[in-house]
Amino acid sequence: GENVEQHPSTLSVQEGDSAVIKCTYSDSASNYFPWYKQELGKRPQLIIDIRSNVGEKKDQRIAVTLNKTAKHFSLHITETQPEDSAVYFCAASKANAGKSTFGDGTTLTVKP
Amino acid sequence: DTGVSQDPRHKITKRGQNVTFRCDPISEHNRLYWYRQTLGQGPEFLTYFQNEAQLEKSRLLSDRFSAERPKGSFSTLEIQRTEQGDSAMYLCASSLGSGGLDTQYFGPGTRLTVL
Numbered sequence A: 001g002e003n004v005e006q007h008p009s010t011l012s013v014q015e016g017d018s019a020v021i022k023c024t025y026s027d028s029a030s031n032y033f034p035w036y037k038q039e040l041g042k043r044p045q046l047i048i049d050i051r052s053n054v055g056e057k058k059d060q061r062i063a064v065t066l067n068k069t070a071k072h073f074s075l076h077i078t079e080t081q082p083e084d085s086a087v088y089f090c091a092a093s094k095a096n097a098g099k100s101t102f103g104d105g106t107t108l109t110v111k112p
Numbered sequence B: 001d002t003g004v005s006q007d008p009r010h011k012i013t014k015r016g017q018n019v020t021f022r023c024d025p026i027s028e029h030n031r032l033y034w035y036r037q038t039l040g041q042g043p044e045f046l047t048y049f050q051n052e053a054q055l056e057k058s059r060l061l062s063d064r065f066s067a068e069r070p071k072g073s074f075s076t077l078e079i080q081r082t083e084q085g086d087s088a089m090y091l092c093a094s095s096l097g098s099g100g101l102d103t104q105y106f107g108p109g110t111r112l113t114v115l
Helices: none
Strands: A004-007 A010-014 A019-025 A032-038 A045-051 A056-059 A062-067 A072-077 A086-092 A106-111 B005-007 B010-013 B019-024 B031-037 B044-050 B053-057 B065-068 B075-079 B088-095 B110-114
Touching: A004 A086, A010 A019, A019 A086, A019 A106, A032 A062, A045 A056, A045 A062, A072 A086, B005 B088, B010 B019, B019 B088, B019 B110, B031 B075, B044 B065, B075 B088
Parallel strands: A010 A106, B010 B110
Antiparallel strands: A004 A019, A019 A072, A032 A045, A032 A086, A056 A062, A062 A072, A086 A106, B005 B019, B019 B075, B031 B044, B031 B088, B044 B053, B065 B075, B088 B110
């Protein structure tokens, strides 16, 4: 089955700096890669996603890149703000095939 | 609120008791998923439904766990003879399940504590 590895497990940055979180996946048939943000005690919230027919997608301060050949994808947050502090999860799935496999999360702390 | 809802939000039970959780998906969503999340980990897939059909079950789902979605709307997850290792957050998610876009939207979760 699919295996998703996520790094780093913790990340601390100064406000205004950029943050990068990386994930690798094992199943070359996976073609849908969402990223979720989970604040303490709250539900995971989708922040951005990418499909395998696209190499990069951007939404304001957040971008995701995908390298299908290397089977890895990354989340980039620019101009970080304290409210970006949360746990971020990557996931991989096959569109229309059910379950997502999640990474173990990255705890991002943005220091003011 | 038109998002995914779950009930109860918290459940404390004694080992050996049975518990049942409910999930109400977003109304037009055909797919419903159950995940389990423990501290410091990402959500782990348990099972999912397409309408009322249960299409996949994880090997994590022992015979003490059963899930139903009888009319293709809400779903229940039952755990029989609970064990302390069942303590976790149980998350439900739903998705439209068509057109190749299967974005999953999560509910707030039910936190289970087994004493």
